[in-house]
Amino acid sequence: MSKSDLSRRGVLKSGALAGTGLALPTIFTASSAAAFTNEPTGSSVTLGFNVPQTGPYADEGADELRAYQLAVEHLNGGGDGGMMNTFSSKALQGNGILGKEVKFVTGDTQTKSDAARASAKSMIEKDGAVMITGGSSSGVAIAVQGLCQEAGVIFMAGLTHSNDTTGKDKKANGFRHFFNGYMSGAALAPVLKNLYGTDRNAYHLTADYTWGWTQEESIAAATEALGWNTVNKVRTPLAATDFSSYIAPVLNSGADVLVLNHYGGNMVNSLTNAVQFGLREKVVNGKDFEIVVPLYSRLMAKGAGANVKGIHGSTNWHWSLQDEGSAAFVRSFGTKYGFPPSQAAHTVYCQTLLYADAVSRAGSFNPCAVAEALEGFEFDGLGNGKTLYRAEDHQCFKDVLVVRGKENPTSEFDLLEVVEVTPAAQVTYPADHPMFAGGALGSCNSGA
Numbered sequence: 001m002s003k004s005d006l007s008r009r010g011v012l013k014s015g016a017l018a019g020t021g022l023a024l025p026t027i028f029t030a031s032s033a034a035a036f037t038n039e040p041t042g043s044s045v046t047l048g049f050n051v052p053q054t055g056p057y058a059d060e061g062a063d064e065l066r067a068y069q070l071a072v073e074h075l076n077g078g079g080d081g082g083m084m085n086t087f088s089s090k091a092l093q094g095n096g097i098l099g100k101e102v103k104f105v106t107g108d109t110q111t112k113s114d115a116a117r118a119s120a121k122s123m124i125e126k127d128g129a130v131m132i133t134g135g136s137s138s139g140v141a142i143a144v145q146g147l148c149q150e151a152g153v154i155f156m157a158g159l160t161h162s163n164d165t166t167g168k169d170k171k172a173n174g175f176r177h178f179f180n181g182y183m184s185g186a187a188l189a190p191v192l193k194n195l196y197g198t199d200r201n202a203y204h205l206t207a208d209y210t211w212g213w214t215q216e217e218s219i220a221a222a223t224e225a226l227g228w229n230t231v232n233k234v235r236t237p238l239a240a241t242d243f244s245s246y247i248a249p250v251l252n253s254g255a256d257v258l259v260l261n262h263y264g265g266n267m268v269n270s271l272t273n274a275v276q277f278g279l280r281e282k283v284v285n286g287k288d289f290e291i292v293v294p295l296y297s298r299l300m301a302k303g304a305g306a307n308v309k310g311i312h313g314s315t316n317w318h319w320s321l322q323d324e325g326s327a328a329f330v331r332s333f334g335t336k337y338g339f340p341p342s343q344a345a346h347t348v349y350c351q352t353l354l355y356a357d358a359v360s361r362a363g364s365f366n367p368c369a370v371a372e373a374l375e376g377f378e379f380d381g382l383g384n385g386k387t388l389y390r391a392e393d394h395q396c397f398k399d400v401l402v403v404r405g406k407e408n409p410t411s412e413f414d415l416l417e418v419v420e421v422t423p424a425a426q427v428t429y430p431a432d433h434p435m436f437a438g439g440a441l442g443s444c445n446s447g448a
Contacts (some may be wrong), residue, residue: 036366037152037255037447038130039076044101045365047072047131047352050120050144055111056265056389057136059299060159060344063424064134065106066337067345071352075102082332086325086381087353093361094185098359109135111238113143120144124151131156131363133351136264136344137203138162138211139238144230145174154367156351159344161263161295163214166395168438173367173376173445175353175394177387178347179427181215182293182435184314186221187422188398191312196290200226203255205246205270206236207262215261217435219294231255237272238261243270247277256284256293267293270301275307296403299342301415308405308415315401317383318418326383340413350382368444385424392431393441397424 038046052061073079077094084092096102105127107119116135123129124147127174132148133156135141141160148155149171157165157176161184165178202223206212212235220230231253236246247270250258258279262270273282274291282289293300296313319330319340328347333341341349354374364370375391384398402420409415429436 002288004021006314015164033261034446038128040100040130040365042100044103045097046127046129047102047104047355048107048120048123048127048132048134049104049348050107050116050123050132051348052111052136053108057159057203057263059303059341060136060297061109061134061266062137063170063212063299063342063345064158064348067333067349068104068134068352069339070333070336070390071349072102072104073336075352075356078331079081079336082213082326083329083349083353083382085418086328086359088380089361090359091357092353093360095380097356098363098365102356104296105129105225107134109137109140109144110400111137111140113139117143118145120147121151124148124153129153131355134158135160137209138165138214139209141165141176142169142210143167145171149173149442149445151349152367154264154311154355154370154446155163156355158348160211160350161215162211163218163435164210164439166393167214169210170393170439170441172371172394172442173369175354175389177351177353177389177396179314179316179398179400180395181211181218181294182429182433183400183427185218186217186429187314187402187420188219188292188294188312191402191420192223193226195312196287199226200257200287200290201231201253201255201285202228202257202259202292203215203250203296204233204244204259204261206233206235207238207266209238211263212236212261214324214435215294216259217283219259219261219292221435228257236266238266240266241269243273244277246270247273247279250274250279251277251282254285256287256289258289260291260293261295262293262312265303267300269302271311276419296416297343298340298413299344301405302412309407310405312402312419314402314415315403316343318343318403319346319413320414320416320418321383325381325384325386329383346383354379366446368446371444388426390401390431393436397428399424400427
């Protein structure tokens with residue numbers, strides 16, 4: 001990054017101290033006391049946790065809140081430290097963030113963009129939140145990310161899988177640790193080819209908002225590249241709870257695969273309806289009828305019960321992983337709450353630590369200093385293997401898991417099994433890939 005680029009961001013870092021190799025703290029070009037939105041002046045700093053506490057993604061929201069509270073406990077020096085102990089960066093000391101006690105406020109996104117923006121706005125303007133994080137809907141994430149860009153605070157996205165979050169709707173103040181629809185398609189397609197062959201007719205049911213659209217585009221492109229034919233693409237309302245009227249036409253469509261581009265309660269209900277219609281017992285075109293769920297979670301599997309057995313999909317992380325970071329997080333979360341964490345919990349816990357670490361490495365809460373610390377940051381020890389926060393679009397690149405519903409689960413939490421760990425290189429794409437075109441990252445906004 002050039003000196004002019006750093007000046008544009010409002011931040012310059014000096015070189016190492018002569019003869020010591022120690023980096024000096026961040027210095028702001030305008031003034032070392034340059035103001036920025038909600039600059040902490042007391043002994044504490046406030047983070048805003050904006051999650052769906054009601055609506056179709058409320059289960060994910062509840063688990064996100066649990067993980068956020070655990071992250072705050074660890075940052076403030078409580079508990080066993082969790083993944084702070086395995087994180088490759090050692091900037092966090094368990095004394096808050098830059099010595100300030102971490103406090104938090106919460107909001108309910110209701111899985112609605114307008115409600116999410118209003119909640120985030122209140123946390124920024126009334127509660128003094130210096131960073132906003134959370135969400136389990138890409139529509140919500142994109143809306144709140146835009147608000148944070150305007151307000152001059154960092155947005156650490158929660159569970160958002162739309163290509164657009166770090167594509168056409170990307171923002172300089174926003175960062176995503178979660179994977180996306182393109183990555184799901186790239187990971188799933190080779191597995192589906194090996195399982196079901198190259199001569200398949202797929203019927204898509206798709207949640208009618210940004211995530212559903214880009215997930216449908218991604219999985220259709222990946223499977224069509226294998227030779228699959230897309231029979232139909234049908235959009236369904238996010239508020240839908242009964243999908244019977246959408247499932248019935250599949251029976252006469254000539255399709256032998258149903259792709260459910262649904263998440264949360266939508267997926268639980270649409271899969272349940274599909275099984276009730278007997279799709280899993282059908283033989284079409286001389287082939288056993290199959291169902292694919294591109295984006296999976298343990299919470300969805302629990303809701304759908306036995307209906308998930310043998311059904312494949314992708315996920316960002318799973319509690320059964322045996323790496324040191326995953327084991328530490330599962331142990332810490334399980335000790336506090338009595339059950340293993342979901343991928344939603346893992347994602348937001350990581351985002352909280354990554355924000356706190358970036359502040360610590362930058363030596364400042366100024367969002368432009370934090371953004372610079374995150375851009376191009378490579379790290380390990382947070383449960384996904386070696387990970388890169390790419391500077392060009394603020395998207396994390398890491399391994400992606402292909403999972404399937406277990407045939408013989410041993411508990412209500414042991415519902416999915418990892419069938420393949422897809423290496424990051426297989427799901428990495430150029431920043432100017434057509435599926436991610438149409439938007440510019442722009443400049444960081446400190447609110448000053």
